[in-house]
Every structure is written in structure tokens, then in C-alpha cells.
Amino acid sequence: MRLLPVLEGLHSAESFNQEFLAALFRRTREIEARPLEFSEALRGRVVANVFEEPSTRTRLSFESAVLRLGGAVLTVSDPKTSSGSKGESLADAAHIVSGYADCLIWRHPRDGASRVVAQNSRVPVINAGDGRLGHPTQTLLDLCALDRRWESFQGRTVGLMGDLKHGRTARSLAWGLALLGVRVVLLPAPGLDWESSFERRILDHFGMRLRWMRHPLFRTWTGSPEARVLEPRGMVQGLLFQDDVPTLDRMDALYLTRLQRERGAAVSGDAYPGLTLDILRDPLLDNCLLMHPLPRREELPKELDGDPRALYFEQARLGPLARMAILLAILREDTWPLPPISPLPAGQPESALGACANPNCVTQSEGLMTPWRVVGASRRQFLCALCDCPLAVDYVGCRSTLRVHPIHSPAALRISPENLHPFRERQEALAAGYAWGG
Ligand code: NCD
Numbered sequence: 400m401r402l403l404p405v406l407e408g409l410h411s412a413e414s415f416n417q418e419f420l421a422a423l424f425r426r427t428r429e430i431e432a433r434p435l436e437f438s439e440a441l442r443g444r445v446v447a448n449v450f451e452e453p454s455t456r457t458r459l460s461f462e463s464a465v466l467r468l469g470g471a472v473l474t475v476s477d478p479k480t481s482s483g484s485k486g487e488s489l490a491d492a493a494h495i496v497s498g499y500a501d502c503l504i505w506r507h508p509r510d511g512a513s514r515v516v517a518q519n520s521r522v523p524v525i526n527a528g529d530g531r532l533g534h535p536t537q538t539l540l541d542l543c544a545l546d547r548r549w550e551s552f553q554g555r556t557v558g559l560m561g562d563l564k565h566g567r568t569a570r571s572l573a574w575g576l577a578l579l580g581v582r583v584v585l586l587p588a589p590g591l592d593w594e595s596s597f598e599r600r601i602l603d604h605f606g607m608r609l610r611w612m613r614h615p616l617f618r619t620w621t622g623s624p625e626a627r628v629l630e631p632r633g634m635v636q637g638l639l640f641q642d643d644v645p646t647l648d649r650m651d652a653l654y655l656t657r658l659q660r661e662r663g664a665a666v667s668g669d670a671y672p673g674l675t676l677d678i679l680r681d682p683l684l685d686n687c688l689l690m691h692p693l694p695r696r697e698e699l700p701k702e703l704d705g706d707p708r709a710l711y712f713e714q715a716r717l718g719p720l721a722r723m724a725i726l727l728a729i730l731r732e733d734t735w736p737l738p739p740i741s742p743l744p745a746g747q748p749e750s751a752l753g754a755c756a757n758p759n760c761v762t763q764s765e766g767l768m769t770p771w772r773v774v775g776a777s778r779r780q781f782l783c784a785l786c787d788c789p790l791a792v793d794y795v796g797c798r799s800t801l802r803v804h805p806i807h808s809p810a811a812l813r814i815s816p817e818n819l820h821p822f823r824e825r826q827e828a829l830a831a832g833y834a835w836g837g
Pocket of ligand 1: 694
């Protein structure tokens, strides 16, 4: 497999930065105000939309975006009609389709799929949803919708509710909100929380702190009166200090998600959290924007559609605009660039690390060796570079001194990134020719 030094295109909300988002918000406004200026921008360009999972909004809004920019679209919209159903590898499919188009938009049920597509593509790739891992363009339109209602994100409080374990939209949005200085309240359905390692990574990345807050509604939603909160440092407003666990008095937006049954999610009885007209009367939600990536189920009843706080149709409306801005930045950087996002490293394959522990990782279906990347400055963590699952690394060797150290030792921290060699066991490092450095 050809390994790119970095993964080009758009794969994860982890890559965003504030300048990029601010410019994207501006570009969507420009496109909306003067659509004719952009109507020939992709003349002669072909974009391939490959959807190996069901989709309405994402697929059609990408198609609409390309057509409104004057480009042409190739579409695979039914997984049964793609050659994946004949057992073709994702790598081969990417290789082939990238010869037919100038940009690939790919949705796939495996975590990390868009990164494998990118490594085997000659053209940039946009992740349109990969398993439960991420949906970065959904985050862009979610944030665009909030940007149009709020003067600033700083100091806002947003709840993420429902199937956080399997829902990729909430995971991606958590990165975007944290980046913009938003306090994020976690309201998972019982048994459907995300892994603590995922949350820890966001906290570390942005230097946020984890705290608990309470509100009577939390019990209705999650079964517990207290909720975990990811909080930017220095944020104190909006709290009533009664106990050691403060009460939240205001929520600025609530992002609901549906139960991801197709990913094996289940809840007992009617324990899945959602909204009702009655709940909406609670003062906590007085000025709370109601968001949902859609499609919705029982968690978001139709009776709420007329409520001025409902934002979900506006989110969907902004889908083509946000996607036009991205397509322009990727395919017409000459005229409509956006500030660069940080590309993800492709990672280095390492047989000694064994298989990635995530059963839905794309390495499992593609038969790939797990490539690793490292995150965290003061406390390094090794991740599967494809699905971001933490790897069990306890020792690191230095390729220049050929000494191996425990991962969190000062000596290990001094190893420069290009010299890192991760190991699960000390013995494995010694067998590979490293001397024990303590
Ligand atoms: C979401 C998805 O596919 O992850 N839908 C979308 O893109 N708007 C959310 C979902 O399917 O629940």
C-alpha cells in the first residue's frame, strides 16, 4: 500500500482550527448572497459520491453542491450496487474510482474508511461518514447553523444527547464545539455513552476540564441527576453554586441524536432520551436551540417543528452551502481557498502492536496492519491512525539511541516524534535489539 505522509482531504473534525471555521462561515454567506458568482466554479470537474451506507441528506446535499457549482457528479447510492458487495477491497475501489473523478466523497460503515480511501486515491477525499467515527461535514453545517444565531460561541453551553456510543455526528461536533470554547454537557442514553478515552483526548487536546453538573431534567434523560461536562478553563458563568455539584441554569443548544440501531444499539423500554412539549417548558431550555442531524425518530416529536427554537431544518438547509465551501477550497483553491486544516498523519504500520482492538476498525475488514500515530504533548498516547482507537503501548524505544523506556518516563518524553518506536512489552523491545534505558 502507498502510504502518504499525511491524509489529504477532509477526514476528521479533529483537523479543524478556528481560522478555518470562521472563513468557512463567511464563505457560506458569500455563496448564499451571490450564488451566480459561483455557478461555473467547478465547470469541467467531476466529483464521485460513493455511499456504501444509506443516506438522503448528505448524499443529495453534496450532489446539489456540485451541481450548483457547475460540476458533474457520479453517484453510487446503494451499497448493493457497488463492487464492495462482490468482495472488492476498499483500497481497490478507491484506486479505481479516483481515476474517474477529481474528488471523492465517501460514506462507509467502517471506522476509518475514508482514511484508507485517501491512502489509495490519486485525488482528495471527503469523509461523508465513516462508521461511528466521524462526520466532519455534518459538523460544519451544524456549526454554520449556530454561527448564524449566535454572535459568539465563547461561553455557550451545548448538550449532546442520545446514542453517543455509536453516533458519529455527536462525536465530530464535540471536537468542533470544544475548539470554539463551548461548554459541552454529555447526556448519553443509558448504556450508550462513548469511551472515556475519546473524551479524555478532547479534554487534553484543548486543555479543558471535566466536571459534573446537575439539573432535574438530566434524570429524565439519562437516569442520573448529574451529567459530565467538558468545560473550557476559566468558564464560570451560568452556574448556581448550591452544592459541590453546581446546578446548570441555562442551555444554549441541545443536539439530539437517534438510536443507531444499524450499529447494534439498543435500549430497554422507553429509556431513550428525547423532548416533549412539556420538557420544553422547563426554564433550562428557555433560549435553547433544538438541533438534530436527522433523520429523527421518537426523540424529536413533530409537534416541536413550529417552535422558534427548532433549528434542525435550518441545519439541513445549510448542508449544500457548507459543502460548496469545502468543494471550492479543495478543487478551486486558486480562487476560493480556506485557511489550511491540520492534515492527519497516515501513521506507520507496526506488526509488533498486533491488531487494533476496535472490531469495527477498517483494518479488520481490509486485513491491514495497524498504523499508529501519536497524540498528546505532556502525556503521549498512541492511537490507531485509521480509527483513533488507543493502542496498548507501555514502552517506547528511541530509534537513534536504541534504548527503550516506559511510555510516561521523562526519558521517553524526550524522544523526538520521528524516532519513536512503540512496544506493548519490554521483552518485545529487547528482542528487537533495544537496550533497557529505564
Ligand atoms: C447522520 C449520519 O448519517 O450519521 N445523518 C446525516 O448525515 N444527516 C445521523 C444519523 O443517521 O442518525
